[in-house]
Amino acid sequence: VHLVVIVPPKISISTLMGHLKGRSAIRLYNRFPHIRKKLWGNHFWSRGYFVDTVGVNEEIIRRYVRHQEKTEQIHEQQMELLE
Structure with missing residues (x-):
């Protein structure tokens, strides 16, 4: 997934990425519970960005x-x- 976003200076990039990755993973797991079985270590996103x-x-x-x-x-x- 590749995004181009505008981020206000008061929001840190790490905070933004944590929210984006965390919330999107939770929503996807809730919507498609079967994908948990396909992932290693229950991690939807890779660690880096x-x-x-x-x-x-x-x-x-x-x-x-x-x-x-x-x-x-x-x-x-x-x-x-x-x-």
Whole structure:
């Protein structure tokens, strides 16, 4: 999931990400309880996140997103081998 958001300076990025990841995971688990069985360690989101400003380093963000998509494809292929 990739988002572009406007965040007021008084809100820390870590607080924002904690709320986004925590609340969305709870809602998804409530709506689709069967996904818990598919996840390792009951974690819906990965631990990390990437933050940068658009405009100043937009190309860096684009490269990061492309790299993440490739990494996710590799992970999905590995998971298929385990099934």
